Amino acid sequence: MAWREVGKKSICANLTKALASTKSRDVPDPLSTPILEDALKSISSSIKHVPVFSASKSSLGADKCQILPNRPLTRRFHASPGLLARRRSDEPFGLKTPKREKYVKRESKMQPPVEAPYVHPKPKRTTKSLPDRTIDIFEGMTIGELAKHTNESISTLQEILVNVGEKFDSEFDTLSIDIAELVAMETGVNVRRLHSNEGAEIFPRPAVVTVMGHVDHGKTSLLDALRQTSVAAREAGGITQHLGAFVVSMPSGASITFLDTPGHAAFSAMRARGAAVTDVVVLVVAADDGVMPQTLEAMSHAKAAKVPIVVAINKCDKPAADPERVKVQLASEGLLLEEMGGDVQVVEVSAVNKTGLDNLEEALLLQADLMDLKARIDGPAQAYVVEARLDRGRGPLATAIVKAGTLVCGQHVVVGAEWGRIRAIRDMMGNLTDKAKPAMPVEIEGLRGLPMAGDDIIVVESEERARMLSAGRKKKYEKDRLRKIDEGRTEAPEPSEDVPERVEMPIIVKADVQGTVQAVTDALKSLNSPQVFVNVVHVGVGPISQSDVDLAQACHACIVGFNVKNPPTSLSQAASRASIKVKIHRVIYHLLEDIGNLIVDKAPGTFETQVAGEAQVLNIFELKGRSKSKGDDVKIAGCRVIDGRVTKSSTMRLLRSGEVMFEGSCVSLKREKQDVDTVGKGNECGLVIGDWDDFQIGDVIQCLEQVNRKPKFISSESGAVRIEC
């Protein structure tokens, strides 16, 4: 039984605790009976109710044991040597009366068989408990409305409300949106906060533009050209690895906020989040390369987020450039280009020669105009985190884009599951400002913890409210996380003879910024395969620390550092002493390849029978009365190895006219009267196999070997990776 199963299923919290403390003392997993015994013994002095542990003498040490629902004890069970005996409150302790014998008999009938393996029950799902259900909440909704949305009774919500310190009079009482969220999360559902602009004045705002496209099609170069900087040259390995945001001001006075999203497949998740705050997507397609897999992926992201596209055909300076071909390709992928009667604008540019940039800006402004982008400026801000990082001196910093309202210095905010009071706001030039208006990318300081890219920022009325909401969200996220791990395990394919048991590969991920942590984690999870379960046990921003090494040691994890410094020598030595693999990379391809190879090594593989060699029977010899077992004559096949090699320890298969006549072990393999282990191609040998003596000239004897076929790490040109079993 795995200790986690005991922990999860534990009918008694004390038992879980006892097991947890035993676990830290290097407990084997699966648990053996003596370890469960120890845990039960250690709690026996402190509780009245203990789980009933069912094991028989015969099953001791066999690991297959069962914990039954707990029952009260007047006296605690006692352990006879090596065996836990069970007692119940109604059972006279220590009496060997007929009643007791009868009782024991009756009870033993009730018990499930001791050898029955422990089966983790699949979690029951009802519509009500569906964890992925999302409901809409809004300021001023009534308790009755919330009950309807959550499918819970008024009395259940009443209980939750009392727990969070809110008054309850009737189901017509209205709730603030924060309290509605807290209560809804307690019932297990996800929430979408609806904000009403009713009564608020709305004003035009700049467009937020995301640049997407296939790897190397020139996204960074294009943005560089637009802002006259040179990020491309600074990127490790030439790949953009995390989100950035900046504003380009046009000579007309208008401005566009650009999100610089990366192009590699590993960052799809970040890109998806980018699209969520984006008004327009610039789809960059290289004029010489044309439409590629990630061009299509970017189109899907934009479509899913209902964001219009402006196409930038880049690298038009190249001799091999063929913008017309690109247009035809895009049209055949369903993009309705303006010049073909649709509404998608296409601009031909060259990031290197800086040509066509004015047209691109004009196209973007026109698109923004068509969309009539407006936002409420007054009132509390709604914003999204584009990127988050930890600064030594300033603490957690979040790059954010305000969607509506105004973010003001000093406000209390909840950001994803974190909270804080905004201490400072900086614009993209690094200048301090006291407020941020819609479409303005800013960096905020003052959060207590590091949020995640894509998190929403909401303004709340007080520190107390911020703390409460943050705690509620953390609790909900943790529940969801554990449920997902649980589902991952239950959904793992059942081991069978052909498919080996799935092994686990625990990994700790550390990276420079939150967005990258998520991207690397998602990319690593894409390496999950039926043979190896990639379990990201811990993630964090910042350098690899002693506590990462300690955790890795405790759960036999390997540590992956992305864009972080090499750990100090003392830490590397500690990791290597504990046989912990530490992999530091700055380029995602290299990281995935490295971990992919580790996974391949760790995979149990599947055993396959392979023909290692073939020999043809040229002659048949008979040795009189030489068979040890039967005292009969022995038939020897005089053969020539015609392919590969024949090995004595292997299984032999005899084929006649292509039909299998016999399969068995090799009894003797001789070459020029000498016993040998192997005979190679072109050589002659004498073979005796199993009980077979009916050789015929022309028979073919195959030498069969069991080979362990490991999965393969596959990486496609687009950067997508997988493990193929």
Ligand SMILES: Nc1nc2c(ncn2[C@@H]2O[C@H](COP(=O)(O)OP(=O)(O)OP(=O)(O)O)[C@@H](O)[C@H]2O)c(=O)[nH]1
């Ligand atoms: N000739 C030519 N080369 C270009 C142009 N734009 C980009 N390149 C080159 O194409 C290569 C890739 O450019 P990047 O800007 O890094 O491409 P990217 O799409 O941002 O790449 P990822 O971040 O890896 O997705 C670089 O060598 C650029 O110099 C262009 O307009 N003309």
